[in-house]
Amino acid sequence: MEIIVIIVLRVLLITFYAFAGIYHFINPEFYYPLIPDYLPFPELINYLSGFxxxxxxxxxVVPKTRLLAVKGLILILIAFIPSHIYFITEGGCxxxxxxxxxxxxxxxxxxxxxxLILWAWSVRKTNKV
Structure with a gap:
């Protein structure tokens, strides 16, 4: 039963981040205001984040790269913390x-x-499924 839960969480996580990444290219204007003013090259930051x-x-998806990819997602989430703080300092608007x-x-x-960090870490098991 535990493996089924992990697989479902993994599929949802893959779908979530794939869609979020694609959305950076479909609607970049949505993300630009979330990038703090003190960071240069907001367009580049947006597209690199999506990529x-x-x-x-x-x-x-790939068992051999899964752990590294999960660690990468966690690093991205940590890198996004200044954006969340910026959003708060701007009053949520x-x-x-x-x-x-x-x-x-x-x-x-x-x-x-x-x-989100916990979710990524929870699907890190590199079993063949």
Whole structure:
């Protein structure tokens, strides 16, 4: 039963990050406001983030690269922490289309973000499935 749960979580994680990565290319304007002003080259940051999310999602599929890909996803999630903090310092509103109550921004940083890291770590087993 445990292996079935891990497989389901793995498939969901792969789908989640593949879609998120593709969305960086489909709608980059969504991500630009989330990139802190103090970081140079927001377009490059956006496209690299999307590229690595796609590549790492594919890496999770392959048993030989799964552990490395999971570690890569965790590093990306850690790298995104300044963006979450920036979102909070801006009051949870980056544009008319991206505006949430401040408590939601805090929940994303303090609860959701660690759960995403835990989710990635939970699918790291490199069994042949």
């Amino acid at each position: 690595f999310e796609i590549i790492l999602a594919i890496g999770v 980056m544009s008319e289309s991206l505006c949430v109550p401040l408590w939601v921004a805090w929940v994303r940083l303090v609860l959701i973000h660690p759960l």
